[in-house]
Amino acid sequence: xxxxxxxxxxxxxxxxxxxxxxxxxxxxxxxxxxxxxxxxxxxxxxxxxxxxxxxxxxxxxxxxxxxxxxxxxxxxxxxxxxxxxxxxxxxxxxxxxxxxxxxxxxxxxxxxxxxxxxxxxxxxxxxxxxxxxxxxxxxxxxxxxxxxxxxxxxxxxxxxxxxxxxxxxxxxxxxxxxxxxxxxxxxxxxxxxxxxxxxxxxxxxxxxxxxxxxxxxxxxxxxxxxxxxxxxxxxxxxxxxxxxxxxxxxxxxxxxxxxxxxxxxxxxxxxxxxxxxxxxxxxxxxxxxxxxxxxxxxxxxxxxxxxxxxxxxxxxxxxxxxxxxxxxxxxxxxxxxxxxxxxxxxxxxxxxxxxxxxxxxxxxxxxxxxxxxxxxxxxxxxxxxxxxxxxxxxxxxxxxxxxxxxxxxxxxxxxxxxxxxxxxxxxxxxxxxxxxxxxxxxxxxxxxxxxxxxxxxxxxxxxxxxxxxx
Numbered sequence: 001x002x003x004x005x006x007x008x009x010x011x012x013x014x015x016x017x018x019x020x021x022x023x024x025x026x027x028x029x030x031x032x033x034x035x036x037x038x039x040x041x042x043x044x045x046x047x048x049x050x051x052x053x054x055x056x057x058x059x060x061x062x063x064x065x066x067x068x069x070x071x072x073x074x075x076x077x078x079x080x081x082x083x084x085x086x087x088x089x090x091x092x093x094x095x096x097x098x099x100x101x102x103x104x105x106x107x108x109x110x111x112x113x114x115x116x117x118x119x120x121x122x123x124x125x126x127x128x129x130x131x132x133x134x135x136x137x138x139x140x141x142x143x144x145x146x147x148x149x150x151x152x153x154x155x156x157x158x159x160x161x162x163x164x165x166x167x168x169x170x171x172x173x174x175x176x177x178x179x180x181x182x183x184x185x186x187x188x189x190x191x192x193x194x195x196x197x198x199x200x201x202x203x204x205x206x207x208x209x210x211x212x213x214x215x216x217x218x219x220x221x222x223x224x225x226x227x228x229x230x231x232x233x234x235x236x237x238x239x240x241x242x243x244x245x246x247x248x249x250x251x252x253x254x255x256x257x258x259x260x261x262x263x264x265x266x267x268x269x270x271x272x273x274x275x276x277x278x279x280x281x282x283x284x285x286x287x288x289x290x291x292x293x294x295x296x297x298x299x300x301x302x303x304x305x306x307x308x309x310x311x312x313x314x315x316x317x318x319x320x321x322x323x324x325x326x327x328x329x330x331x332x333x334x335x336x337x338x339x340x341x342x343x344x345x346x347x348x349x350x351x352x353x354x355x356x357x358x359x360x361x362x363x364x365x366x367x368x369x370x371x372x373x374x375x376x377x378x379x380x381x382x383x384x385x386x387x388x389x390x391x392x393x394x395x396x397x398x399x400x401x402x403x404x405x406x407x408x409x410x411x412x413x414x415x416x417x418x419x420x421x422x423x424x425x426x427x428x429x430x431x432x433x434x435x436x437x438x439x440x441x442x443x444x445x446x447x448x449x450x451x452x453x454x455x456x457x458x459x460x461x462x463x464x465x466x467x468x469x470x
Contacts (some may be wrong), residue, residue: 008191008202008211012161014239022122022157028248029121031063040252041259059259064251064322065244068329069120072243075358076365077113079391083369086386088377092139093148097376101151108151115153116365119231123240126154127368128179129225129375133217149379151372154179156239160191164237172237174224190214194224225375229368232360246328250321257314257321264311275301330354355394362390402430421445 027038036056043052088094101108118125131149134142158180165175177194191202199219202211232241275281276299281289289301326332330353369388377384410423424445432438
């Protein structure tokens with residue numbers, strides 16, 4: 001069916017509710033010019049446009065949103081996922097897909113990292129699999145021309161409308177999807193509409209013309225090849241919860257307070273000169289003030305300079321907001337730049353909370369990948385029977401504190417070679433990152449018959465030599 005002007009521009013009610021929030025989150029993550037163009041500085045009541053633009057230009061952004069998202073991503077992908085492909089392992093197009101999954105040179109691993117970052121920002125990210133239609137008869141011909149499934153990441157602000165249908169078994173499946181696919185240099189918009197039966201592409205030149213159907217072809221697999229990667233599921237289907245939900249507001253508060261600090265320092269160092277029009281004076285250093293004869297003493301020029309006492313209060317307020325960001329994101333110990341005062345129990349609790357958050361993200365990545373490979377197999381007329389496994393736990397420890405603890409335990413005087421060996425192994429695990437080197441060192445420790453740098457025979461000989469005579 002052909003879509004009308006109203007139908008092609010219709011959007012989902014949840015899209016309307018979250019569109020402005022998504023724009024706010026992505027600007028908060030990107031920072032720079034994108035953040036300045038968002039006009040997130042509080043505007044004074046009588047401030048002129050030029051004055052406001054100048055204040056925006058002079059205010060720096062301390063980008064906590066990007067830092068938090070990148071820390072999560074670094075932990076999640078520090079250990080590669082285990083991918084057992086099952087019968088799909090023999091599919092000849094699979095190695096090509098893993099090496100270049102989007103036909104632009106990006107590997108599947110790098111695309112999943114990017115998808116996770118988008119999901120962390122927006123709350124969810126759409127992963128679309130597609131395969132070009134072709135008249136080729138054999139798989140060999142398709143491989144020769146690189147005709148295979150490819151992956152596309154679609155951020156939520158480009159998914160305009162969607163619908164889920166509940167099947168007989170109670171499972172919800174995607175029944176309709178409308179994506180804003182591209183915008184050309186004249187402002188024309190390309191839409192792609194997916195249903196289980198047909199795939200259509202429309203072009204709308206501007207917001208006053210009717211859409212034109214560019215192409216239409218049947219959906220060969222009978223389902224919409226789209227997967228939602230959730231950061232954290234919400235009560236609305238298709239909508240996730242962003243990591244920046246509260247952090248972005250705290251970052252905006254810090255941004256505004258930096259502006260107040262900049263204004264306070266500028267006004268304190270460059271006070272305003274109050275004078276009558278007849279007085280010839282400037283506020284610069286060494287300036288000469290010439291006053292007309294007979295000037296009323298009450299009209300004598302003076303400097304208007306604000307007090308800088310509020311500067312300390314503003315800095316303390318910023319510090320509290322940064323602490324709140326660390327508390328919300330559970331990465332205070334990771335982002336710490338100075339020696340903190342947290343106890344071992346407090347650090348351990350924070351690590352456990354962060355580990356639980358990362359474990360939930362890893363589970364969502366695992367579910368999304370398995371659904372993707374099911375679609376990949378379906379596009380190749382196969383069935384995916386493999387398994388994707390992401391790490392369940394993340395080794396989040398304060399190694400500096402642990403190392404000090406182990407050294408104290410080693411020097412405690414416990415006369416047990418087995419005890420010393422286990423302590424040495426834990427020290428090696430905390431210091432050595434290379435798994436092969438670590439295995440070699442642990443084997444050396446295990447094969448050492450004594451403690452420290454001495455063998456057990458050398459220790460016994462030393463005891464004999466130092467034993468008192470008579």
